[in-house]
Amino acid sequence: MGETAAIARIAEIISDQIFSEFLWTKVGPVNVNFRCEKQEIHIAQTHPTDVVFFYDEPYEDVTTYVQCDLKSYAAGSIGRSQVEKALVSLSNQVSCAEVSAEWQDLYVHKHKEFAISGLLFIYNHDGGYDRTFNETLEKLKFNDLDIPVNGKLVVLGPTEIHWLNNVSQEIVRMRGRAGADRLPDRKDCSFFYPQTVRRAQLRGQQRCAATLEMLTGPWIFYNTMQMLAGKLVSLSFTDLQVIL
16 A cells, blocks of 8 residues: 555656646645535546646636646556546546535635636656557547536646656756856746737736646747846647647
8 A cells, every 4th residue: 555655646746846837836635535516427426636736827817727637657557448537537526626615615716717627647657658648548438528617628648747847847957057048936937928919918927827728739938027037938849638
């Protein structure tokens, strides 16, 4: 049991390291259960919550809460059935969280519009996964998903997590450098969202987190909020999966 708990804890540690650099904030208790609001549909009494993060949307006056299901698997355990089972569980968690007063009392800030999304975080703890995760996703069956009304479900596989971890660690390294290449402290940095004709960036000079859409898109734009520095750092990556 001790070894199993330690392996599960790895995914929690890695997710903390990654998402703190993307300016997500952890909220509420970790590793707790909340009452299922759709017991006849979900055939469950409760749902688990591993951890919840939140960030403010840059183009909407909405706070997004990310219900995370953190998995730490050996390479040989990452297959269609495991991922499919985890995704069904996550969709049920988010669907219930949207209507659960218990969940919202634990995690949601009052008197502000919010949305809840789900993140399935599949970390390969032994480093042996060398397959294309897309192939696993393409084999999944979605007939049993209780699709959230207002949120989305996102899957990050081993390759995607490895890349995001590299990006977050590069930000840390750049912050520790000397001279002109040094990034300022985290509180003086933000992720960049341009003003567009159709969408106004609502946060102004406030710090913006990297949204799920940015983290699963082709580019991450990271810049300092110190105008004299005038520094814009762009980090690109591909092949991340938003499946719903």
